[in-house]
Amino acid sequence: MTMKRGVKRKADGHPDERDHDEGGQVGWSNFQIATRRRESLRLKSQICATPGLVEKALKDKIQVEMSLIEGTAKFILACHNQTQSLEAGKTLLVARLRSDMMKFELNKIRRGRGSPPSNRGKPSYAGLSLSDIRIPLLWRRKEHLHDTVDSRRFAVFVVARIGSQIYDTTLIEPVDRHVTDVSVPDVLLFSKVPPYFEITLEVYSHEMEKELGRGITATPQKIVRSISRAVGRTMTKSMKNFEDIGPKFELIASVTLTLDDCDEKVKSHELYVEESNPNHDEDETPAHHQLPLFGQICARLAALPYCCEEEVLCGILTMRRNGKRREMWSSLIDWKLCLWKDKSNKDAARMPDLEIPVTRDTQIQDSGDDILSVANKKIRWEFVFEDKENLHNWLIHLIQHAHDHRRWKQAAEQRMLVYSPQNVTAQRRPFKRTRSKLVMLYNDIDRS
Structure with a gap:
């Protein structure tokens, strides 16, 4: 009897694997928010910095991103589940984007060194916040309303970039036919932004693998992980840019916004939808493997010049x-x-x-x-x-x-309120059903 109670207490006290993953997701989100805040403050402090100091800071950041790429590639080979692999794949993609853009910015600074100083006053930069990102989806009517065999699930995130300032949002997964729109809870803050800025929003998607059952399928997975650990060090050294490691996120849509798109309210913008990837099965169309987008993205973009407060x-x-x-x-x-x-x-x-x-x-x-x-x-x-x-x-x-x-x-x-990233105190639901007439529009449209 005592043994049974002890076993029961042990079973009840053991955390569920899903709860453990959600707790790790919250911790990772808080870490990303703190990193974005520090990066924004660092960039703002470089307004009056000399080209030499900016060049040194860029070199240090490039070295950090290259180390992150190498470490993430090794981590992917040791991942135990799909969620870890997706997060690592997203980190690897964003780190490559940042390192490439920082190298480009470094070359621009080197080419512009020695230019004569301007006799005019210094122009005012601004802080820019991006929030309330929402991506409506357009599932086929038979897929959305009826219990079909469509079991496609996607992992989605957004990358926002202005020059070498590149920030990624939380990874939203799984996104299936029960989801009418993808809501991103993140607030992205950009610093030292000129009035002629162009911010590019890129939507990345990855079709998730079907969940494998336990039991007999667990043994091959253990074998694969053992092999990965054994050859991981050799593979990471042999792969130059680590492009063949981890899940592949595809750029499915993008939009470029400017100062004219800034407003105190949330606005809708038209997306440029990329062409479908031709690499697919012979009996399925390329669009079958792509997230069905409505063609619009909603976001709030606000700018506040520093001279309004300083x-x-x-x-x-x-x-x-x-x-x-x-x-x-x-x-x-x-x-x-x-x-x-x-x-x-x-x-x-x-x-x-x-x-x-x-x-x-x-x-x-x-x-x-x-x-x-x-x-x-x-x-x-x-x-x-x-x-x-x-x-x-x-x-x-x-x-x-x-x-x-x-x-x-x-x-x-118009004085706009520029939001600042806040710590995530609780796991918020990443998406929800839209209770508006737009849902009726989704349901009425049937794409062939």
Whole structure:
């Protein structure tokens, strides 16, 4: 009797394999979020860095990615289940993309070294967040509504890239005919983004293998794993780019977004669907092995220029008004020139005594006699300088600030909320049914 109770306690206390995998998935997601946050802060701190420091940082990152590629390739050969293999395959693909783009950026820096510095003010970069990603699917009506023999299951993830900033989302699996859309819970944050940026979203998919039963099928799997461990070291050394290792994710669709697509709300964008892979069985079409996409992707893309929250220039300005001169502490930030009677009022977080808009419509010019004029419509302000170098410095930054307001378009006119990656405290359901009229549209459309 005691033995039975002991066995029962041991059985009840043993964690389920699926729960263990979900716990590992949450831990991996938290690690990715923390890594993205550190990478964004690192890139933002490099705004004023010299080309030599940026080049050294890129070399270090390339070395890290190459080590990650080699380590992931060895890990794939020792994977015990399909989930581990899929995660490792995704990591391997993204690491190759990052290393290639970093090498390209490194060559650009080397070619541009020695160029003369610009005499104009430094343009304002921005933080960019991508969130609320949702990919509608379009299953055939007979596959979606009826209990057919279609047992296809897919693993899906999205890669977002701006130059060498390449981030991947959580791997969503399994995606089968019961799923109407794929919802991605991740928030991706990009740093040091110029106004002419182009962000490319790439959707990758992999058709998962059918689950094998236990018992007699377990023995061949153990044999394969033993062989993999034995020859793993030799194989990883012989494969140059590790392209033949692990599950193959195919690029099935992509879209390129720009500043014009930024908005406070979620917007829908048309996907460019790639052609189906011709490598398939003779009795099946290529589309049978591809995730059935609706042709659209929903996402929220928001941009916030750094100059909206960070001070561009500050100091004492002498304002001339009605023939009288008055020294005031000034700060150029958030598309306006704020003025206080003295610096102590600003330090006390008091409201400015005067705010002068500095936008695309503002006229800024050197009026001569060491006078700088700022005009909005019929209102004109004049500032007197005793030092021409100080006048030139304020003139450059004011003109640059007005140009930034024009370049950032709606991101300057409408203050958007840029989300930051947060830690995943609980495993969220990666997808859900869409309770809207769009589901009826999915069901009514029957592709032949």
